[in-house]
Amino acid sequence: MPQTPLRSATRYGTRPTMKDVAARAGVGLKTVSRVVNGEPGVTPETERRVQEAIDALGFRRNDSARVLRKGRTASIGLVLEDLADPFYGPLSRSVEEVARAHGALLINGSSAEDPEREQELVLALCARRVDGLVVIPAGDDHRYLEPELKAGVATVFVDRPAGHIDADVVLSDNFGGARDGVAHLIAHGHRRIGFIGDMPRIHTAAERLRGYRVAMEDAGIPVTDSWMSLGVTDPERVRRAAEEMLTGPDPVTAIFAGNNRVTVTVIRVLAEQARRVALVGFDDIELADLLQPGVTVVAQDASDIGRTAAERLFRQLDGTLVTPERIELPTRLITRGSGEIPPAD
Amino acid sequence: MPQTPLRSATRYGTRPTMKDVAARAGVGLKTVSRVVNGEPGVTPETERRVQEAIDALGFRRNDSARVLRKGRTASIGLVLEDLADPFYGPLSRSVEEVARAHGALLINGSSAEDPEREQELVLALCARRVDGLVVIPAGDDHRYLEPELKAGVATVFVDRPAGHIDADVVLSDNFGGARDGVAHLIAHGHRRIGFIGDMPRIHTAAERLRGYRVAMEDAGIPVTDSWMSLGVTDPERVRRAAEEMLTGPDPVTAIFAGNNRVTVTVIRVLAEQARRVALVGFDDIELADLLQPGVTVVAQDASDIGRTAAERLFRQLDGTLVTPERIELPTRLITRGSGEIPPAD
DNA sequence: TAGAGCCTGGACAACGTTGTCAGGCTCGGG
DNA sequence: CCCGAGCCTGACAACGTTGTCCAGGCTCTA
Secondary structure: OOOOOOOOOOOOOOOOOHHHHHHHHOOOHHHHHHHHOOOOOOOHHHHHHHHHHHHHHOOOOOHHHHHHHHOOOOEEEEEEOOOOOOOHHHHHHHHHHHHHHOOOEEEEEEOOOOHHHHHHHHHHHHHOOOOEEEEOOOOOOOHHHHHHHHOOOEEEEEOOOOOOOOOEEEEEOHHHHHHHHHHHHHHOOOOOEEEEEOOOOOHHHHHHHHHHHHHHHHOOOOOOHHHEEEOOOOHHHHHHHHHHHHHOOOOOOEEEEOOHHHHHHHHHHHHHOOOOOEEEEEOOOOOOOOOOOEOEEEEOOHHHHHHHHHHHHHHHHHOOOOOOOEEEEOOEEEOOEHHHOOOOO | OOOOOOOOOOOOOOOOOHHHHHHHHOOOHHHHHHHHOOOOOOOHHHHHHHHHHHHHHOOOOOHHHHHHHHOOOOEEEEEEOOOOOOOHHHHHHHHHHHHHHOOOEEEEEEOOOOHHHHHHHHHHHHHOOOOEEEEOOOOOOOHHHHHHHHOOOEEEEEOOOOOOOOOEEEEEOHHHHHHHHHHHHHHOOOOOEEEEEOOOOOHHHHHHHHHHHHHHHHOOOOOOHHHEEEOOOOHHHHHHHHHHHHHOOOOOOEEEEOOHHHHHHHHHHHHHOOOOOEEEEEOOOOOHHHOOOEOEEEEOOHHHHHHHHHHHHHHHHHOOOOOOOEEEEOOEEEOOEHHHOOOOO
């Protein structure tokens, strides 16, 4: 039984190749390649014929083959915690903009704060031969990236430093920001200040906690364990933690919230309280100025962080950059009311 | 002059291949392939040797080559308007989750509401041979996708239907939602109701405007041009539009805001007003319940939309789905206070 | 003990593109 | 009239992987 040819430009599910275009235009394969890539050395007449064939067949260059040949994919990977988090949207967008300016596409992945999933994602991106990686680490050991780095995959860590490898990192001054935020509360007369944050194994959480401790220490205020809640992140537990601090034996008059999700929940809790409790949150939140009172926050600029990281990435690819560096971007205290409430003792 | 070999597994900037691994393990190329892909037919002892070589060399399969061979990339593309917009973060995330469940990666791109950029992005994704596309259209003519569809690229449009081609589309009931929202205001006694929305060339904007018109018509209320502001999107112009409606010769007592960005700006304007003006917004906004008054909105579920679209995409790839359909997801009116303010005449 | 059948491993081509190189053509100058 | 230079064009190999197919060695059965 004679087999029908497996490929034919019109068959559903297959695509025309340069060979098909060449056949139709009556030219050689390489000539098509030249036209597609705008290389010089093709007569206008030939070019027209080729272009016609391209349009007629709906040809689209296969970049997989191109990548295989050229070695560069013109794409970079971004691994973050959760794209749905309002902090990462703008960050991702600014990375994308920089990538676009360099003609690269962006592949996104959410690790959901799971180290295993982070590694899985990063390695999948490497298998696709992304030119570079921007990683917001979930895990704290990144030795698995060593072969990739050696192979020349540009890599920038964001928000938290890499574990056990030497790599670029761009982050906010979490320590300084938290310290200043807490100091702000102290300056307004507070001494019993609560801290609600994420697990200290997360670098940002640890740094912010350190900022809290140092600010308290600098003011000569001894800290009680019952003022600190670490590792809670889901709304229910944050709520309970906040309520305990507010009603315990040594109730706080102010709360420092370690990240935007905590802040939102604390706002809800405070709205239900009879007495007025001061609040400063890490990370800005939308509409914070429209709430009553406005929410005082330590803001980090997600777009700026993303842009800085992506630009470093492409400078690594240029060869302009070689030595890994740690870049710390300043935070900004935005006073809107909630942080200026005096203690109600 | 004898040329030094260009490749060698240890040279910086190159990566070991299966050939290198095979050489080191003393086996054939295909055996390495089998081990890497977990195919049967390899003795445990051979497998161990190969695995050892893989680890020693830091080998990582080159998926470009794999794709070239297999035809499927296990990646899908998502083209949206702006990843920084809080509506698209969750949408993107839910698409990613579905993709992950099918072993696929997600490539993201923002069109910035520019049809040309949309096309550019979509074609770049097609050149990379994504298996499928989820597109939130910026333009209104998608005939450029015909060759891709014919070639079997699964495609689902989201939020707005495709132009001039027959394709799946998943969207909210923009018309019904807006109509119900406006009817809600009417039910609370309003007759002079303003509408601020995007350009009507955008499908969602047009549908929401239609909902507004029909609700007014159903209530027998003639609409004045000065109550409608179309095509404004930047905060400055929204602000001016709102102020004009409120202070004009025939001032409105309520405003229907056509999308989340408009809503936010209108909230700011209303906060400055002496008299109380009712507001219903399309799209939910974070912390809407904590504002004074709480913001009544017509909510659409971004995650649900994303999930539905992505699931359809993979069912297209399965072959389970063939006929393009239009899927309209219901919206939900969430009353929180701002929409229940009576008219102040 | 021979033959059939199974299991393991490897040689080879193919995927679609681009870099290299050489051939053919035209044109101008000697 | 011939030759070299310069321009277009196309044949061919290579990128790294996987599918196909076959060889060789083994076990099992008649």
